[in-house]
Amino acid sequence: MKKKLVAVLMTAAMAATLAACGTEPETENTPADTNVTVAPDGETTDVVVGQGSEDAIANLIAATEGTVDLTLWCSETEAYQNVMAQLVDEFKAAYSDVDFNITIGSQSESTCKDEVLKDVEAAADVYVFADDQLNGLVEAGALQAVTTTYTYNPIEADGAGAVNAASKDGILYAYPLTATNGYFLYYDSNLLSDEDVSSWENLVAACEREGKKVAMEFSGGWYLFSFFYGAGLECNNLANDAVNVCNWNNETGLAVAKSVQDICSSDAVINLGDADTCTQVTDGNVIAAVNGTWNTGVFEAAYGDGFAATKLPTFNVNGQAVQQGSFAGYKLVGVNSYSDNLGWAMIFAEFITNEASQLKIGNATQEGPANLVAAPQIATPAIAALGAQSNFATLQRVAGNYWTPAGTLGQALYEGGLDDAGLQKALDDAVDGICAE
Amino acid sequence: MKTKKAVDMVVRHVFLALMALFWLIPIIWLVVTSFSAYPGIRTSHFFPEQWSFVNYQKLLFQPDTVCNFPAWFRNSMIIGFACCIISTLFVLMVSYAFSCMRFPSRKKLMSFSIILGMFPGVLSMIAIYFILKMFGISDSLVGLIVVYSAGSGLGFLICKGFFDTIPTSLRESAKLEGANEFTIFTQIVIPLSRPMIVYTVINSFLTPWMDFVMAKLMIRSKDPADWTVAVGLYNILQKTLLNNYFSVFCAGGVVVAIPISVLFVIMQKFYVEGITGGAVKG
Numbered sequence: 150m151k152k153k154l155v156a157v158l159m160t161a162a163m164a165a166t167l168a169a170c171g172t173e174p175e176t177e178n179t180p181a182d183t184n185v186t187v188a189p190d191g192e193t194t195d196v197v198v199g200q201g202s203e204d205a206i207a208n209l210i211a212a213t214e215g216t217v218d219l220t221l222w223c224s225e226t227e228a229y230q231n232v233m234a235q236l237v238d239e240f241k242a243a244y245s246d247v248d249f250n251i252t253i254g255s256q257s258e259s260t261c262k263d264e265v266l267k268d269v270e271a272a273a274d275v276y277v278f279a280d281d282q283l284n285g286l287v288e289a290g291a292l293q294a295v296t297t298t299y300t301y302n303p304i305e306a307d308g309a310g311a312v313n314a315a316s317k318d319g320i321l322y323a324y325p326l327t328a329t330n331g332y333f334l335y336y337d338s339n340l341l342s343d344e345d346v347s348s349w350e351n352l353v354a355a356c357e358r359e360g361k362k363v364a365m366e367f368s369g370g371w372y373l374f375s376f377f378y379g380a381g382l383e384c385n386n387l388a389n390d391a392v393n394v395c396n397w398n399n400e401t402g403l404a405v406a407k408s409v410q411d412i413c414s415s416d417a418v419i420n421l422g423d424a425d426t427c428t429q430v431t432d433g434n435v436i437a438a439v440n441g442t443w444n445t446g447v448f449e450a451a452y453g454d455g456f457a458a459t460k461l462p463t464f465n466v467n468g469q470a471v472q473q474g475s476f477a478g479y480k481l482v483g484v485n486s487y488s489d490n491l492g493w494a495m496i497f498a499e500f501i502t503n504e505a506s507q508l509k510i511g512n513a514t515q516e517g518p519a520n521l522v523a524a525p526q527i528a529t530p531a532i533a534a535l536g537a538q539s540n541f542a543t544l545q546r547v548a549g550n551y552w553t554p555a556g557t558l559g560q561a562l563y564e565g566g567l568d569d570a571g572l573q574k575a576l577d578d579a580v581d582g583i584c585a586e
Numbered sequence: 587m588k589t590k591k592a593v594d595m596v597v598r599h600v601f602l603a604l605m606a607l608f609w610l611i612p613i614i615w616l617v618v619t620s621f622s623a624y625p626g627i628r629t630s631h632f633f634p635e636q637w638s639f640v641n642y643q644k645l646l647f648q649p650d651t652v653c654n655f656p657a658w659f660r661n662s663m664i665i666g667f668a669c670c671i672i673s674t675l676f677v678l679m680v681s682y683a684f685s686c687m688r689f690p691s692r693k694k695l696m697s698f699s700i701i702l703g704m705f706p707g708v709l710s711m712i713a714i715y716f717i718l719k720m721f722g723i724s725d726s727l728v729g730l731i732v733v734y735s736a737g738s739g740l741g742f743l744i745c746k747g748f749f750d751t752i753p754t755s756l757r758e759s760a761k762l763e764g765a766n767e768f769t770i771f772t773q774i775v776i777p778l779s780r781p782m783i784v785y786t787v788i789n790s791f792l793t794p795w796m797d798f799v800m801a802k803l804m805i806r807s808k809d810p811a812d813w814t815v816a817v818g819l820y821n822i823l824q825k826t827l828l829n830n831y832f833s834v835f836c837a838g839g840v841v842v843a844i845p846i847s848v849l850f851v852i853m854q855k856f857y858v859e860g861i862t863g864g865a866v867k868g
Contacts, residue, residue: 220808222808224826225651225652225810225821225827226651226652226826226827227650227651227652230651231651252809254807254808254809255651255652255808255809255810255821256808257821257824257826257827259824259825259826260824267803267806268715268719268806271719271725271806273808423825423828424627424629424828425629427626427627427628427829428627428628428629428630429630431624431626431628432630443825443826443829444829446829446830447626447829
């Protein structure tokens, strides 16, 4: 809490000082000075791949004097740090005419926005962040829009979902890196068949048969979203960044809530947070769980040769099988618009996100690349499952007010015992909270 | 009569033992988990299934990109010791001035510093960050030492209370012998206030050693070797790292307690004396 407060205060203070000093970012963030047009929603305006990009880079090299200092922030894990160090060496070799001093810092993607916005001027030139932070970073002017590229075109090279995640109002603001931050179903194929994991009804029956459990964090808004989104309901902050729009309390929503409550009524279904899931999976109690790639190692060790992963099951809404949806998350590489070496920062960001680099990062970290050519070459069950689920996934675009009411709703549905009126009231309360300004 | 007394005694002690156990459970759990051979979180067993020293080995002798404990420990130690010396000096000097010297506005200054000390320090954090950034020391150990020790003189109250208990006649006779304030301070007051100094030393070491908020705000460096123990250990608590580092984190929690415990055990006797000594005349 304290930390959050500090972050907020820092941001406010930053804004105040910037306004007071009248400092202008070295490059405008708004695309007003470029001649690209904003595409209709959902489509990202194509970027211009530098005409005669060889010349552009040659000019940049000629204009560069002295040492170019660049800082890169990426995940602190050994795998990431090592592969990035290797890519930095390759980058230096590729542009050997210029003297680079590139520092790699440890900063987890999930908290990158807070760290960047604490003091944008002191933040890294190039940083890796999770896509749900994009809007906030863009609004704070911390991301350089990618309207021109030198070596490749991210919009053609990377998956449409990733490009969409890296864009705001039709403008690309970051280079997609990986497409692995989502959830899907892990299961033990020694105990469960393909048929068993195809629907929640079968899954629950199979777990009852085996005397084991299936785990999901029903009381977490991140996971609960999947049922309502799967049934075609919406909850997002696309219209206004600070306020959510949500229609979970209509008739379909009531049917979804009923269905979730039915699923949870079985003793074989258990509501577990991340740490408890890992514990119970290792203990052999839980033979199937909705979870993400960060826990792959735990499931692999526990299920042994039965380790398997697949898309999420279907569930029953008004007698019809509906595919459960999910949030899809991407890691993006952003260039700080306050960077002293903007040109080189952009070329460097391009370099670490190009096809060859994404493949190397994928091999080193076991995370699925966003690049369309590199993606199929990293084949693990978890990434394949995430790929299958991605057809039913959407971006995480919700304002902060979403989490607590959604979590409370999930807890109520898990505890069960609500009749139609009770469910409707729980939904109404949740929607009121989610849509609060 | 005798049996009644014995029963009474047993009941009381069982009750106290239970209370002590409740209080100690989290600490016991932290210690036993730090000896677990399983790296991630495992909440189904209180005691680990397999015991091992591997976490301590990893923590102390195999620093990697996520956990560089030796460097964190060194940084925290440097800050702790520097603050310890500077803060103790400040507190003793301020207390001496307010307690033993007479000068105009002494009372007013004292009230002013007490009121100043009542403002929550959190309010000034942003200002402190930008001021230190202006000096170019926001991202360094020096900056943190300044932050922790610069305002420490405000914590003079207890120490001043203790100094007040030192008889005025001692100082007066020294003065008659020709001693100046500095001599009185170093030769008379300081030797007499050993318990108070111990208390001040412990306090001024603990503040920077345990602080997280200020360190997190001030340290901008993303090189794990520049972090303090609190910032570094906190960083391990992320869902992507927990599965591999949770037991190491627990081991870190245990190791952090060692310097505090050692300091405490050594100075315990004086500590109690110090607090109560100052409390008689506050």
